[in-house]
Amino acid sequence: MKSEIVKQSILLFEKKGFSTTSIQDIVDELDVTKGTFYYYYSSKEQLLMDIHEEYITKLLEAQYEIINRSYTSYKDQLIEIIRLIITDIVENGSSARVFFREMRHLSEKHIKIIKEKRKQFRLNIESIVEEGIKHGEIRDDLRPDMISFGIVGITNWSYNWYKTEGEVTPEQLVSIYSKMILTGIEK
Numbered sequence: 001m002k003s004e005i006v007k008q009s010i011l012l013f014e015k016k017g018f019s020t021t022s023i024q025d026i027v028d029e030l031d032v033t034k035g036t037f038y039y040y041y042s043s044k045e046q047l048l049m050d051i052h053e054e055y056i057t058k059l060l061e062a063q064y065e066i067i068n069r070s071y072t073s074y075k076d077q078l079i080e081i082i083r084l085i086i087t088d089i090v091e092n093g094s095s096a097r098v099f100f101r102e103m104r105h106l107s108e109k110h111i112k113i114i115k116e117k118r119k120q121f122r123l124n125i126e127s128i129v130e131e132g133i134k135h136g137e138i139r140d141d142l143r144p145d146m147i148s149f150g151i152v153g154i155t156n157w158s159y160n161w162y163k164t165e166g167e168v169t170p171e172q173l174v175s176i177y178s179k180m181i182l183t184g185i186e187k
Contacts, residue, residue, distance in 0.1 A: 001030075001032070001036060001040065002040045004030055005026065005030065005036075005037060005040055005041070005047065006047070006050065006051060006054075008026055008029045008030055009021070009026050009047055009048075009051065010051060010094050010095050010098050011094055012025055012026060012029065013048070013051075013098045013102055014094045014097050014098055017101075017102070018044075018048060018098075018102040018105045019105060021044075022044075023037055023044055026044075045105065045106065045107060045110070048098075048102060048105055048106060049106055049107075049110045049113075049114075051095065051098060051099070052099055052102075052103060052106065052110070052114050053113070053114070053117075055092070055095050055096070055098075055099045056099070056114060056117040056118060056121070057117065059084070059085075059088060059121060060117060060120060060121055060124075062084050062088075063081060063084060063121060063124055064124075066080045066081055066084060067124060067128070073132075073137055074128050074129070074131050074132030074135065074137050074138065075132065075137055075138070075182055077128050078125070078128055078129070078132070078151065078178070078181070078182070079174070079178045079182075081125060081128070081151070082151065082155055082174055082177050082178055082181070083171075083174045085155040085156060085158075086155060086158060086162075086170050086173050086174050086177070087170060089158050089159045089162060090162075090164050090170045093159060093164075096159040097159055097160075100156065100159060100160075121152070122148050122149065122152050123148070125147075125148040125151055125152065126144045126145055126147070126148035129144040129147045129148055130144045147181075150181070151181055154177060154180075154181065155177060158173065
């Protein structure tokens with residue numbers, strides 16, 4: 001039941017927003033009582049925190065898998081992380097939208113936890129860029145921190161507009177972003 005509460009809440013939070021979705025809305029959709037909700041969650045904010053924590057933890061775990069694999073280049077690692085983010089948006093679009101849009105409704109304590117994990121995700125990218133620079137694969141005249149912010153910003157924003165049923169496939173989007181990030185758009 002806990003996973004059903006999460007799944008239904010994500011859909012409602014995506015559609016109506018966190019603040020306008022009530023616990024009653026959630027339990028009505030599941031045809032259960034408020035007691036069922038409170039058996040698993042002490043509050044709607046705790047539910048939102050669990051959604052955020054699960055989302056970023058899964059992304060970090062997948063990123064660490066990429067980091068720990070052998071690659072022929074640091075550029076390939078960056079491409080795999082771009083692919084991870086786009087694939088996640090395709091597979092978990094509702095969760096991604098809730099994750100990025102609704103964090104402001106978490107308590108300060110919970111926001112701090114999530115921000116630290118988000119920061120770690122970006123720092124992992126920055127580390128790959130630094131290694132790529134050190135090994136001569138990536139230009140050394142650009143700041144690794146700004147490159148990592150750029151990669152995260154470009155890819156993460158896709159949750160806002162990307163439609164899998166559109167003209168561009170997920171793999172084409174990965175290719176476009178990878179080329180744009182790694183080689184630029186200048187002719």
